[in-house]
Amino acid sequence: MNDDTKRRPLETPFKRGDRVTIHTGEKGPQSLTRVEGFKSEGRCMELSDGSLWRADGKRQWHFKGGFYKGPWVEREAPGDADHIAKRRTIGHLRKWAHDLSMDSPLGGPALRRILDLVEKETAAAQREEEAEEK
Template sequence: MFTAASFRVGDRVTIRSGQSIPQSIATVERYTHDGRCMVLSDGSEWRADGRRQWGFRGSYYKGPVVEPFEPGDDDFVAKRRSIGALRKFADGLTMDTPLTAEALRRILDVVDKEKASAQGAAKGD
């Protein structure tokens, strides 16, 4: 019988892309198939060692992997998702948008304030 030594039920883990970039954060929920398959809180299934997704049908795998959670992974994932949401929002803006000019100005004011704050922090202010 194969038993998983890498992760325990309840462990926070990071799913990383093939380039070792954090994609998402999950928790180990349970093991199935005599401990060979690890089920995460997002519903995905992985080999117990986290090296490839359970049921993958290929001899060569360069996809995401599960690794132990490291400090900063959650901030990276949150930043990446926020950037994606902002890009999607901005890409959909046209003159026909239902948002008013005032609402768009408020959004832009917050963006400008955050940019100024980040520039000040980078300069050591």
């Protein structure tokens, strides 16, 4: 798997076992993963999701091109997990709502319970926001 598991280059801020976040410029934290090891004499970092990155985390391994604006790797920050969970939940809800139609197996009462929960959580969030402003 790794041809160089013990050595890593001096210029990398990462070491084997570190929790890291893959970031994108527009959407922020994208996914959480761990550093599994280093390859190519410590120049290539392998993450637990199977992706390969330069050891400094600034670009993907074997990326060709002079001007790079793709994702990059950073150490996990305190709000990353919450941001990623919220982003994924929104995606699941959007997909679910997109597939919702009159032919849906969910009945009216079940849909009303879902809507009631959404309204309750929205109202609670607004109350918290108003309390923080005071």
